[in-house]
Amino acid sequence: MRNTLEQQEALVLSHFRDHLEQLIALETRTPELAEPRQNLQHAIDKFEQLLKDYEVLKQDWEWFFNHSIDMKFTIAMNGCFSRVNPAVVKLLGYSE
Numbered sequence: 001m002r003n004t005l006e007q008q009e010a011l012v013l014s015h016f017r018d019h020l021e022q023l024i025a026l027e028t029r030t031p032e033l034a035e036p037r038q039n040l041q042h043a044i045d046k047f048e049q050l051l052k053d054y055e056v057l058k059q060d061w062e063w064f065f066n067h068s069i070d071m072k073f074t075i076a077m078n079g080c081f082s083r084v085n086p087a088v089v090k091l092l093g094y095s096e
Contacts, residue, residue: 065072065085071092072085081094088094 068085069087071088073081073088074083076082081088084094
């Protein structure tokens, strides 16, 4: 029984040593990964700002499209209207 307990303790100790070695290896890589992490964070921040800018532009376009007194429309690849603004509906009687 004592032998089994010693084997279990040795196994647990071995597991802890392996885990410690893994932590030490990760700790030594932390400075190495700092610059790529900063670059990635910068790219994420820039992408988030581009998404915000895109949303503002999209809202501006939607307002322009819906409030223009000129006819505005988009045409699908098959040649049919895919979207029309209120001026098209008013002038031509066409609706989506």
